[in-house]
Amino acid sequence: MSYRPTADTTSNPPQTSGAGRAAFAADARERIFRDLGLQAAMGGANGGGDWFASGQDVLESRSPTTGELLGRITQAAEADYERVMQAGQQAFAAFRALPAPRRGEVVRQVGEALRRKKDALGALVSLEMGKILTEGLGEVQEMIDICDFAVGQSRLLSGPTLQSERPDHRMMEQWHPLGTVGVISAFNFPVAVWAWNAALAWVCGDTTVWKPSSKTPYCAIACQNIVNEVFRANDLPAGVSGVVIGRGATIGERLIADTRVPLISATGSTRMGKRIGAVVGARLGRTILELGGNNALIIAASCDLPGALASAFFGAVGTAGQRCTSTRRLLIHESIYDTFLAQLRERYAQVTIGDPLAMATHMGPLIDEDAVAAFERAVAAARQQGGEILYGGTVLAPLYGRRTFVEPTIIAIENSAPIVQHETFAPILYVMKYRTLEEAIALHNDVPQGLSSAIYTDSLREAERFLSYGGSDCGIANVNLGTNGAEIGGAFGGEKETGGGRESGSDCWKAYMRRQTNTVNWGGQVHLAQGVQFPG
Numbered sequence: 362m363s364y365r366p367t368a369d370t371t372s373n374p375p376q377t378s379g380a381g382r383a384a385f386a387a388d389a390r391e392r393i394f395r396d397l398g399l400q401a402a403m404g405g406a407n408g409g410g411d412w413f414a415s416g417q418d419v420l421e422s423r424s425p426t427t428g429e430l431l432g433r434i435t436q437a438a439e440a441d442y443e444r445v446m447q448a449g450q451q452a453f454a455a456f457r458a459l460p461a462p463r464r465g466e467v468v469r470q471v472g473e474a475l476r477r478k479k480d481a482l483g484a485l486v487s488l489e490m491g492k493i494l495t496e497g498l499g500e501v502q503e504m505i506d507i508c509d510f511a512v513g514q515s516r517l518l519s520g521p522t523l524q525s526e527r528p529d530h531r532m533m534e535q536w537h538p539l540g541t542v543g544v545i546s547a548f549n550f551p552v553a554v555w556a557w558n559a560a561l562a563w564v565c566g567d568t569t570v571w572k573p574s575s576k577t578p579y580c581a582i583a584c585q586n587i588v589n590e591v592f593r594a595n596d597l598p599a600g601v602s603g604v605v606i607g608r609g610a611t612i613g614e615r616l617i618a619d620t621r622v623p624l625i626s627a628t629g630s631t632r633m634g635k636r637i638g639a640v641v642g643a644r645l646g647r648t649i650l651e652l653g654g655n656n657a658l659i660i661a662a663s664c665d666l667p668g669a670l671a672s673a674f675f676g677a678v679g680t681a682g683q684r685c686t687s688t689r690r691l692l693i694h695e696s697i698y699d700t701f702l703a704q705l706r707e708r709y710a711q712v713t714i715g716d717p718l719a720m721a722t723h724m725g726p727l728i729d730e731d732a733v734a735a736f737e738r739a740v741a742a743a744r745q746q747g748g749e750i751l752y753g754g755t756v757l758a759p760l761y762g763r764r765t766f767v768e769p770t771i772i773a774i775e776n777s778a779p780i781v782q783h784e785t786f787a788p789i790l791y792v793m794k795y796r797t798l799e800e801a802i803a804l805h806n807d808v809p810q811g812l813s814s815a816i817y818t819d820s821l822r823e824a825e826r827f828l829s830y831g832g833s834d835c836g837i838a839n840v841n842l843g844t845n846g847a848e849i850g851g852a853f854g855g856e857k858e859t860g861g862g863r864e865s866g867s868d869c870w871k872a873y874m875r876r877q878t879n880t881v882n883w884g885g886q887v888h889l890a891q892g893v894q895f896p897g
């Protein structure tokens with residue numbers, strides 16, 4: 362089923378629209394809500410059964426595009442958290458005993474259910490978060506992909522057999538389920554990041570309690586509804602998957618301090634990660650921290666210009682600059698600096714800004730007024746710190762009655778300017794010139810964050826240098842593609858203030874399990890390691 366508008370409500374330059382837009386919005390919302398089992402008023406806690414909440418704290422979810430009220434969710438109170446956590450703990454005792462390939466079979470069915478709900482869930486992501494529909498659908502595809510990956514992984518949770526130094530002994534490693542894993546997610550990937558964690562945690566035999574962003578509560582409710590149905594059909598104990606919608610400062614803090622939770626996987630700002638790292642570290646728990654980025658793309662003189670332009674354009678403008686891997690800095694070789702920027706500005710002039718559910722839109726709104734204020738502050742700071750605005754720089758006149766749309770912006774500025782050293786979660790691209798690759802790599806690494814990076818070059822030597830120990834210091838380094846749009850097969854995450862965590866593919870499943878070394882003496886004699894002799 363299509364959830365797109367029947368008439369295209371997008372324009373460039375954008376215009377406010379009237380009753381037609383409102384009618385479409387109501388119709389689309391109704392269909393999306395119906396197909397995903399959402400209601401206009403819901404409790405914010407779920408431990409595998411009905412939605413509930415005992416508190417009074419009501420959260421309003423509003424479309425960032427129109428400001429229309431999507432619904433009201435009563436946030437989870439402490440007692441509700443406790444109910445969900447206890448369900449998770451009880452479910453763990455039974456779920457860990459289910460053979461891993463059978464857990465994988467359940468995750469396969471989750472992937473199938475997501476395939477069936479892809480259109481509705483992708484449209485909901487677009488409606489509630491504001492990314493354009495193709496990206497909303499792409500996010501659901503990422504969930505499907507990680508489910509497929511996890512199914513295969515469920516038969517490969519293996520450890521090595523090791524050679525013992527003692528005669529007639531065998532050593533091996535086993536991986537056991539860990540417990541109830543806490544997942545905290547950011548607004549900008551309101552469904553995929555949870556799936557990256559949950560699909561792997563479940564095949565590993567863990568249960569999960571998810572605290573989603575309060576900016577995208579319906580996305581979380583929809584996901585939980587989908588898995589509840591699958592888990593019930595498989596007679597799994599309630600509580601394998603739990604959700605608590607609540608404030609970071611209350612429910613979030615309760616979750617991270619909870620000693621029953623051996624692992625907290627948290628995605629969000631560096632500020633939030635520093636707090637979570639400190640609290641979980643103080644109780645010697647484990648964390649996976651996926652935090653802010655400040656990603657640069659190096660454009661070398663030999664680059665394939667059309668490819669580099671396309672990647673820079675999507676990297677900086679896609680998702681309205683609200684990806685952790687968005688391209689924030691462009692380092693351009695001085696010999697092509699003017700040509701490249703002239704062509705990039707031409708592309709910027711073609712950007713269609715508007716309703717993210719409309720077919721022709723390239724860029725939707727920022728998530729809320731706070732994000733717009735951060736955009737304005739960053740542009741003002743850049744100006745004050747010597748930056749020159751090459752494109753954009755302004756907030757658009759209210760569209761659909763909302764002041765959440767901004768112009769994609771290009772600013773020429775020094776890498777050392779304080780504003781460039783910070784991640785502003787908006788479509789602002791800082792551009793700078795370089796002369797030698799050494800200089801470019803030094804500039805590239807000279808920020809506190811270390812998530813994603815890329816170089817466009819046709820020189821094998823430059824590419825290899827960028828990927829070498831002396832090249833990019835990021836967790837992700839690409840050649841001849843952009844900084845954003847990672848695949849689920851690779852480990853995802855970054856260094857420095859990005860937090861050091863890795864999620865999704867490769868061998869990331871190990872973080873969700875308890876590693877155990879076993880030594881078995883199958884001979885008749887006791888042998889001490891290292892040749893130690895002890896009487897008796």
Ligand code: NAD
Nearest residue numbers: 546547548573574609613614629630633651652653654685
């Ligand atoms: P945020 O830090 O404001 O919030 C993220 C989550 O943390 C929310 O669920 C929030 O409620 C929760 N939280 C906040 N304080 C908490 C506390 N004290 N205890 C427990 N939970 C708490 O981030 P945001 O604005 O939602 O998302 C944008 C940020 O996320 C950007 O910095 C972006 O780069 C980052 N991000 C990183 C990745 C990655 O994989 N590295 C992916 C997506 C987003």
